[in-house]
Amino acid sequence: MKLIVPHPGHFLALKEICKEATKDVEEIYMAGTPEVLGSGRVTLHAPQLDEIEKQTQYLHEKKLKMGIALNPSCMGGQHLTSQGYNMFKWYFGKLNEIGVDSVTVAEPYLIEMLTKEFPDMKVVVSTISHVDSAERAKYFEELGAEAITLDTNINRSFEILENIREVVDCELRLLVNEACLYKCPFRYFHFNLFSHMTGLGNKPNIFSDYYYEKCMSFRVRYPELVIKSPWIRPEDLGVYEDLGIDYFKMSGRANTIKWIVDCMKAYSARSYDGNLMDLLDCPSELRDMFYIPNKDLDGVIKQWMNCERFCNRCGFCKATAERVIRVYEFTDMKRRTLSLREVKTKCAIS
Amino acid sequence: MRDFLNKIPESRGKLESTIRKFKGAPVYIIELKVFGTACGCIGMLADLRGLQTEDIEVYDKQFVAILSEISRDLGLKPHLIYARTLPGSFEVVAFTARELCSRCKSDLAGFEKPRPDLIILSKA
Numbered sequence: 001m002k003l004i005v006p007h008p009g010h011f012l013a014l015k016e017i018c019k020e021a022t023k024d025v026e027e028i029y030m031a032g033t034p035e036v037l038g039s040g041r042v043t044l045h046a047p048q049l050d051e052i053e054k055q056t057q058y059l060h061e062k063k064l065k066m067g068i069a070l071n072p073s074c075m076g077g078q079h080l081t082s083q084g085y086n087m088f089k090w091y092f093g094k095l096n097e098i099g100v101d102s103v104t105v106a107e108p109y110l111i112e113m114l115t116k117e118f119p120d121m122k123v124v125v126s127t128i129s130h131v132d133s134a135e136r137a138k139y140f141e142e143l144g145a146e147a148i149t150l151d152t153n154i155n156r157s158f159e160i161l162e163n164i165r166e167v168v169d170c171e172l173r174l175l176v177n178e179a180c181l182y183k184c185p186f187r188y189f190h191f192n193l194f195s196h197m198t199g200l201g202n203k204p205n206i207f208s209d210y211y212y213e214k215c216m217s218f219r220v221r222y223p224e225l226v227i228k229s230p231w232i233r234p235e236d237l238g239v240y241e242d243l244g245i246d247y248f249k250m251s252g253r254a255n256t257i258k259w260i261v262d263c264m265k266a267y268s269a270r271s272y273d274g275n276l277m278d279l280l281d282c283p284s285e286l287r288d289m290f291y292i293p294n295k296d297l298d299g300v301i302k303q304w305m306n307c308e309r310f311c312n313r314c315g316f317c318k319a320t321a322e323r324v325i326r327v328y329e330f331t332d333m334k335r336r337t338l339s340l341r342e343v344k345t346k347c348a349i350s
Numbered sequence: 351m352r353d354f355l356n357k358i359p360e361s362r363g364k365l366e367s368t369i370r371k372f373k374g375a376p377v378y379i380i381e382l383k384v385f386g387t388a389c390g391c392i393g394m395l396a397d398l399r400g401l402q403t404e405d406i407e408v409y410d411k412q413f414v415a416i417l418s419e420i421s422r423d424l425g426l427k428p429h430l431i432y433a434r435t436l437p438g439s440f441e442v443v444a445f446t447a448r449e450l451c452s453r454c455k456s457d458l459a460g461f462e463k464p465r466p467d468l469i470i471l472s473k474a
Contacts, residue, residue: 208436208443210439213436217399220376220377220378220399289376327370330363331360331363332360333356333360340376344374
């Protein structure tokens with residue numbers, strides 16, 4: 001197993017993560033310089049080139065690799081202008097000189113451009129490119145990708161994963177704990193929003209992150225969505241290794257150092273005896289609402305390995321949610337948990 | 351002072367469990383804040399997840415009752431209790447109980463719907 005670990009971007013965080021890095025950690029990644037190219041995710045720290053250089057050297061001294069994520073889903077066509085091309089080429093050239101080990105991009109043109117202009121640099125396809133089939137994986141491999149981070153929507157579609165593994169030779173990565181909604185209706189639009197919020201040009205002055213708020217509200221109202229979200233438990237990594245996928249990427253570069261380190265340890269140990277919500281990135285706001293004993297989910301992957309993805313006919317995830325999810329209640333300065341059934345039936349009692 | 355501070359998490363929990371009881375569904379109060387604004391208003395603000403505007407229509411009386419009770423517990427005498435929605439959506443994202451300064455009295459309390467994203471639940 002090889003683990004790819006997120007990094008918020010400031011040097012202090014990198015040092016702390018390295019201090020705790022487990023033997024499985026191969027690469028640590030962070031966002032690049034937003035003055036040049038944005039990102040598809042929240043970016044809390046914007047490292048300039050000199051900082052990227054220092055951090056890359058530091059990682060190399062520790063025998064670890066540095067990855068830079070430059071994965072906006074929309075660049076407004078800038079990359080296809082002469083000015084944009086020159087700027088991105090200059091920036092990628094600098095990253096190459098610095099010795100950055102890999103660059104993760106979502107835009108197909110950038111994959112081909114990097115492959116052609118900087119053959120020494122490893123080009124990784126972002127999960128934001130939504131590679132969800134063997135056909136799409138082949139296109140990206142043809143463009144020059146050396147690694148593909150697969151669409152998280154297929155994390156539990158084992159036949160598709162197997163098929164992708166069969167048809168491409170490049171490295172395949174799975175994002176284990178992003179835990180976005182399965183088939184999220186907001187996904188493309190949210191990535192586009194972040195791309196414009198973190199990138200060049202006029203940043204929209206939004207009144208709210210509608211997609212995030214709606215995503216959280218959906219999960220509160222329909223807790224089974226937390227179970228349906230395509231996360232991968234630390235205990236289940238072996239199932240994916242048996243398919244020939246052994247690069248596991250953790251999501252969460254906007255989280256705290258402690259959160260990142262704890263997740264890294266859990267995935268490296270292939271075991272976590274605690275609240276599953278502690279490991280999940282996207283719904284981390286709800287870790288004080290839901291308590292999901294991770295160990296109670298032992299064996300559920302067997303169902304998902306044969307899942308046809310027709311939720312209305314199956315109901316397994318909903319039943320699992322009813323069985324395992326507990327809801328925190330705070331009274332008399334103490335927290336206790338209630339089952340979902342208790343929360344729902346209280347209405348009739350009161 | 352410590353007693354007052356302890357009332358804040360207690361009130362958050364009370365608001366959350368009371369709403370869950372009358373709605374019979376999970377609701378999440380992310381944070382409950384007691385605030386003072388630059389204009390002179392004071393009040394209480396609860397950020398939340400899982401409520402929609404139709405819940406306000408159905409449980410309007412129950413919301414006013416619990417928000418009034420919590421306001422009293424915190425020593426507030428709110429002139430206005432309102433829900434804030436995410437503009438253009440059905441999502442209710444916050445409740446506020448507010449003692450208004452003279453300017454906000456005319457800005458907020460003088461109209462049935464002072465802003466498109468606000469649903470007035472109660473006026474003193």
